[in-house]
Amino acid sequence: MELRAATQAMGTRFELVLHGADRTLLVAAAEAAIDVIEAEHRRLSRFDPASLVSHLRRVAGGPAVVLDRDTWDLFADAVDVRRASRGRFDVTLGTGGATGVQLDRSARTIRLASPAVELDLGGIAKGHALDLAARGLREAGVERAFLHGGTSSGCGIGRPADRRAWRVVAAGGPGAPAVDLVDRAYSVSAWGGAALACVVGPSARLADAYATALALDPDAAVLPRDGWEAWVRRDHRWRPVSRRARRVA
């Protein structure tokens, strides 16, 4: 059977499609995944005064704040992609520079350098929420599922019951990449109304961040070496991105 669930979060509609035999299990797992998405929406919103992001801004310049593992991974990935994209991907929107977000790996803490540092996780939060939701589904025993946030970011767990993969076709004209997702994620990002980037890899969070960077500048971002594919559209034409990191990220 197929079960669908949905919620509004992060300014878009998240949808889950689950395949399985046990409806009770699917319902419980889907609701738990929805709860995860909604929780991350509340935690990461820059517009919600009760969010973690708002708290970080309020205590900026002061003592560091301890992070849970998942949120730590989010900020660590954001810093890594910023570095890999030479600043094209920047959760501080240019207000923090290379040192605006200060991470202490041993203490697993974060600190914003000053109250002037803005935080906007819009280019990575959807993928992050999808990664966490997908993990929860797997832990609940779901073996076949597709999740997406506003269609621009998504991931596939296993294969659908009736096909060999979850197939996603990027919008945007001739040559648009069609990707088959089996335990992989994708993200499509747009910039300036004409530039598009599509990234596919093992993490929706990283796909989100890299797609954001590539849409801005297809030559700036360097993808991790293994397990990643990317395409950019310029002048109405899609082409694959070939630059790879010299070392595994």
Next chain:
Amino acid sequence: MTPDRRTFLRQSAGALAGVALAPDLAALGPRRLAEPKSLGVVGLGRQGRAIIAELQKIEGAGIKAVCDTSAARLATGLERAPGAEGFADHRALLAARRDLDAVIVATPTHRHAAVVLDVLAAGKHCYCEAPLGHTAEEARAIAAAADASRRVFMTGFTARSNPVYQLARTFARTDAFRDVVSGRTHAHRKTSWRLPASAAADERAVNWRLDPEVSTGLAGEIGSHQLDVMLWFLDAMPVAVTGSGAVRFHRDGRTVADTVQAAVRWADGTVVTSAISLANSYGAQHEALHGTNGAFVLAGTHGWMFKEADAPTLGWEVYALRQQFHQDDGIILIADATKLAAQGQLRAGIGLPYPPLYYALADFLRSVTHPTVPVPCSAADGLRSTLLGIRMNEAVVRGGEVTIEG
């Protein structure tokens, strides 16, 4: 309590014209402790993890130990609390970590008593999630142990720590509200209340809220929180409750009702109606209190006051922002409004900057640091509201009227 899925009460329909209750911004956080405190958290389910997240925003609150009988939840809890030591048994935690100042108990309700009594016997301050217990006997045992322990004990009915609710209560005691007429609590959220269990053997333990042997259902688990608001505002215990309930949507073999209604009656004739459903999300979660000069609607991080047309004019109304709810015209109440207005920051006072749970934990830790400062929700307060939730569930299950002990 779970957060609202719907936010309709916070969105204006047309022109803003309502009273939102927003207290003094300076008192709203972030909070820091005068001296660091070492804490343990027992119970790492959803609420335990939420507690960890809020504690991490309070400077000086050090989570040194976490505990859960489930290996998976313990692993998740340790991921969330770096540097904490993990235990599968709360007694092992208490024996090994004599350095702890306080322990926060967030186990399933029917396991509170076993843990809390050991925590208090170990000489630790204790914050116990609400409701206190699933039976009157266990709730009373917790309250008695707390009273005898001479330690700080706080029940996790968070409304009493909520600055918006505190502000509303001050107005409820003035001519702005006058005499109480009636009240209404509403908690709707479309969800099955069922959690995924990694193994069939764990199903009953994980989904204890759906087990009629140990669960007080929607009335106990959700209703008690909202009725605590009413008890706090009205300052009196009700005398009786009637109720009904049914499975209206989640027909998955459960017997615990997914939709309940109740009416709680006070000796002076005041009636508060309660509607709780897992089958529909309209209205989210809020409490309303109706007076002869005005009404309050309180919804977690936000609150509003609605004045009667013939109520006396309040001096601060000239600064007020307003929000329209269909035909009801309210005024946004903002503490220190004059100063905020002068700074062009009036709207910044709307809504709380932290979730209600944050303020409750901060209040508990303030009392742990300064034991002469009473907690907003004591064991006795928690017992009364817990008993009310238990009796409400009895009324729902049995049908008819249940008398409430004084």
